[in-house]
Each structure stands twice: as structure tokens, then as C-alpha cells.
Amino acid sequence: MFSSRTLLVLLAIAGLGLQAELWFSDDGYRKTMKLRTAVADQRDLNDSLRERNAALDAEVINLKQGSEAAEERARTDLGMIGESETFYQVVPAATASR
Numbered sequence: 001m002f003s004s005r006t007l008l009v010l011l012a013i014a015g016l017g018l019q020a021e022l023w024f025s026d027d028g029y030r031k032t033m034k035l036r037t038a039v040a041d042q043r044d045l046n047d048s049l050r051e052r053n054a055a056l057d058a059e060v061i062n063l064k065q066g067s068e069a070a071e072e073r074a075r076t077d078l079g080m081i082g083e084s085e086t087f088y089q090v091v092p093a094a095t096a097s098r
Contacts, residue, residue: 002010022028062069074080081087 023030059069063073071082
């Protein structure tokens with residue numbers, strides 16, 4: 001029916017068709033590479049968010065356990081002054097403008 005040469009040519013054409021579909025279709029190699037890149041980017045973002053969460057957890061524990069951290073936060077964020085402290089505000093000298 002088919003000679004071996006004809007069968008080989010048909011198999012080669014089928015193989016090339018499958019390769020073309022693998023490389024150029026919407027679900028092919030390019031999409032796979034884009035998804036791998038997206039997964040790697042998401043892992044990097046997750047790692048940085050894990051570090052941030054760990055730092056926030058440490059700060060929460062410090063605020064719950066020690067009063068020094070709460071006092072420091074009140075001073076820097078709210079401008080509070082302790083009872084035995086004196087506040088000095090240094091105002092730069094105004095320059096005369098003409």
C-alpha cells in the first residue's frame with residue numbers, strides 16, 4: 001500500500017506539524033515560559049512580603065512586651081514628651097529677604 005519512503009515522509013510531516021503546534025500555539029512553549037517567569041516573580045514578591053511580615057510581627061511582640069518601644073513610637077510619631085522631660089524647640093534664624 002505505502003512504500004516505506006512515503007510512510008517516512010508522512011511521519012516527518014506529522015512530526016513537523018506537532019512541533020509547530022508546540023512552539024506556536026497559544027498553549028505552547030511561549031506560554032509555558034511566560035508562566036514560569038510569572039511564578040518566579042510571584043515567589044520573589046512572596047519572599048519580600050514574608051520578610052516584611054516577620055518584621056511587623058517582631059514589632060508587635062516588642063510593643064506588647066516592652067514599654068520602651070511604645071514610648072519611642074509615641075515620641076517619634078505623636079511628638080509626646082515624658083513627665084520628667086523638657087522639650088526644647090530650635091527655630092532657625094529667619095533670613096531677611098528684600
